[in-house]
Amino acid sequence: MLDLLLPTTDGGVGVQLAVWATVSVVGLIVTRTKRDLRLLVIGLSILTLGIMGIRAIH
Numbered sequence: 001m002l003d004l005l006l007p008t009t010d011g012g013v014g015v016q017l018a019v020w021a022t023v024s025v026v027g028l029i030v031t032r033t034k035r036d037l038r039l040l041v042i043g044l045s046i047l048t049l050g051i052m053g054i055r056a057i058h
Contacts, residue, residue, distance in 0.1 A: 013056070020048060 027041040 013052075016052065020045070020052065 024041070024045040027045065028038060031037040031041050
């Protein structure tokens with residue numbers, strides 16, 4: 001389970017990025033009629049992407 005959250009290989013990072021994109025799109029589709037929830041989903045998605053990027057650089 002820890003390897004899914006903190007991948008050590010490049011393949012794991014690719015899978016993590018694909019899962020992030022899928023969850024983000026599904027979240028946007030589910031909340032498409034509620035503006036406030038949609039903004040929350042976008043914000044959490046960007047935050048998650050930023051954390052993944054910082055981990056990749058560090």
